Amino acid sequence: MDKIFSLLSEKYKPIKWNEIIGQKDTIFILKKAIKENRLSQILFFLGPKGVGKNTCAQILSNELNSFSEFEDDSSNRFEINGFFSLEYIYKITNKFRFTPKIGKYYVLIIHNIHIFLKYFFEFFIKFTKNKYPHILFIFCGSEEKEIPKLILSRCQVYEFQSICTKEIFFHLKMIAEKENIEIENETLFILSKHARGSISQALYLFDKLIIHNEKKISKELLIKKLRIIDIQYYFKIVDYLLEKKIHKIFIFLNKILKEKINYCDLIIGLTKHFRNLFLSKNHETISILKFKKDIIYSYIAQSKKISIIFLMNALSICLRLKNECEKFNKNHKLIIEIYLIRLAYLLDIYKNKNFISTKVEEKKK
Numbered sequence: 005m006d007k008i009f010s011l012l013s014e015k016y017k018p019i020k021w022n023e024i025i026g027q028k029d030t031i032f033i034l035k036k037a038i039k040e041n042r043l044s045q046i047l048f049f050l051g052p053k054g055v056g057k058n059t060c061a062q063i064l065s066n067e068l069n070s071f072s073e074f075e076d077d078s079s080n081r082f083e084i085n086g087f088f089s090l091e092y093i094y095k096i097t098n099k100f101r102f103t104p105k106i107g108k109y110y111v112l113i114i115h116n117i118h119i120f121l122k123y124f125f126e127f128f129i130k131f132t133k134n135k136y137p138h139i140l141f142i143f144c145g146s147e148e149k150e151i152p153k154l155i156l157s158r159c160q161v162y163e164f165q166s167i168c169t170k171e172i173f174f175h176l177k178m179i180a181e182k183e184n185i186e187i188e189n190e191t192l193f194i195l196s197k198h199a200r201g202s203i204s205q206a207l208y209l210f211d212k213l214i215i216h217n218e219k220k221i222s223k224e225l226l227i228k229k230l231r232i233i234d235i236q237y238y239f240k241i242v243d244y245l246l247e248k249k250i251h252k253i254f255i256f257l258n259k260i261l262k263e264k265i266n267y268c269d270l271i272i273g274l275t276k277h278f279r280n281l282f283l284s285k286n287h288e289t290i291s292i293l294k295f296k297k298d299i300i301y302s303y304i305a306q307s308k309k310i311s312i313i314f315l316m317n318a319l320s321i322c323l324r325l326k327n328e329c330e331k332f333n334k335n336h337k338l339i340i341e342i343y344l345i346r347l348a349y350l351l352d353i354y355k356n357k358n359f360i361s362t363k364v365e366e367k368k369k
Contacts, residue, residue, distance in 0.1 A: 012214075013207040016179055021063060024056050025175050025203050026167035031060065034162055038067065044160035046132070048143045048151060051164025054204030057144045058083075060164075061113045068140065069107030080104050081111045086119025090127060097131055103138045110139050117145040125152050132158075166201025169193070169294075175203065176210055186220040190296070194223070198232055231265050235295075238277035239302060245348050246309055253344055257337070267329055267336040275322040281307040282315045310351070317350055 018024050021031050037043045049057040065081045082096050100110045114120075132141070143151060143159065151159070173196040180187050195213075199206035209230060213221045216229055227234060237260060244253045260270065283289040284300070284307035293300050307315075325343040329336050 012179060012211050013204060016207070018056070018059050019063065019066075024060060024063075026171045027056050027060070027164055030162050030164055034060070034064065037160070038064075043140075044158075045137070045139065046141045046143070046155070046159045048145070048148075048156065048159040048161045049164060050145060050148060050161055052146055052166050052201060054199075054202030055164045055167055056203065057164050058113065058115065061111070061142045061144065064142070065109070065111040065113075065140075068109045068111070069104075080107045080109060081113065083113045083115065085114070085116035086121075086124075087116070090124060093124065094127070100136060100139045108138065111142065112139065113142045113144065115144050117143050118147075118150045125155060129154060167203050168201070169196045169199075172196040172199055172201075172203060172206045176206060179207075179210070183214075184219065185214065188223065191221060191223040191226050194232060195226060195230075198230060228263075231263065231269075233260070233265055233270060233273050235273075235277075235299065238274055239306060241274065241344075242277065242281070242306060242310075245344075245351050248348065248352065250345060250348050253348075254341060257340065257344070261337060267340070268326070271322065271326045271329060271340070275319065275326065278315055278318045278322060281310060282312065282319070285312060285315075314351055318347055321347055321350070 021035065024031055049061060051057055062081065069080055084093055084096060097112070100112070104110055128141075143155075145151065148156060148161075173193055176192055176196060177189075179185075180192065195209060196206060199209060213226060213229060216225060226232060237256075240256060241253060244250070244256065261267075280293055280303050283292050284303040290300065290304070293303065295303075321343055325340065328339050328343075
């Protein structure tokens with residue numbers, strides 16, 4: 005493979021603040037704290053995985069040590085996680101007791117804080133009681149509860165957000181153009197959406213597709229390799245429910261699962277489909293749907309065939325189905341089939357109720 009197809013996450017890793025995707029507000033606050041000399045010695049970068057916490061920590065380390073983007077401050081920066089022993093961490097922190105020979109600060113970036121055991125935090129508290137102004141600690145985690153309150157109370161917290169699909173899309177589009185990769189906007193949008201707010205995940209998936217086809221990525225390749233469920237599958241399942249063709253749902257479900265689709269993804273997708281049908285029943289909420297016009301028209305058309313009461317119950321059933329599948333590792337297919345039968349039965353009840361009420365109204369007239 006040609007050298008231009010190196011790991012995209014490494015090749016396009018941001019080295020300056022303005023290259024970070026989707027964290028403008030957080031970076032603005034962080035840069036202001038640096039400029040006004042209000043940066044705490046202990047920072048907590050809080051947010052989902054793959055949104056730039058580690059990258060920002062590294063850029064911050066460079067900036068505090070007055071290193072340019074072309075210099076490496078790896079001798080001043082140490083990154084540890086919960087997989088290292090306390091002995092190793094003790095050895096690293098022991099080096100911090102004296103001021104660095106190059107630069108102004110030692111920066112310790114701590115990942116996977118949810119894995120750290122209690123004794124690490126006890127050690128950390130004891131260590132920080134001895135004041136070392138040349139040391140900066142950066143905790144990276146996804147939830148506040150991952151850090152004990154005693155440490156959290158001493159942290160400056162910087163919140164990182166999930167990255168919107170639009171920003172991921174334009175970043176991937178820029179990379180595709182630079183790498184001369186042919187990919188349609190629709191396919192790129194599906195990929196961006198599938199990354200679920202994580203730029204790291206988006207680049208990882210893009211890399212995965214490039215390995216299979218260096219120059220062109222089709223929608224078919226994307227759906228097959230990433231095991232993405234085509235939205236048309238959900239329309240078909242609901243159509244079969246409306247037509248009372250349960251046997252066809254079973255055959256279709258079997259076909260879908262043969263493609264090694266993740267059970268949870270299928271359930272989540274079906275739940276979202278019922279939500280989208282619910283939104284499609286009111287012209288004021290249609291604007292919430294972010295799809296191409298033809299897909300939105302399909303939602304409006306299908307929603308007209310289903311009552312709001314059924315959709316509310318269908319959402320409730322889907323949520324129970326999700327919880328059921330998360331509890332049990334086996335028989336996912338059977339559980340899904342049972343709940344689809346319940347949906348079909350429920351739909352039949354509401355259709356009959358509507359039919360009876362309509363007949364009663366006609367007799368009254």
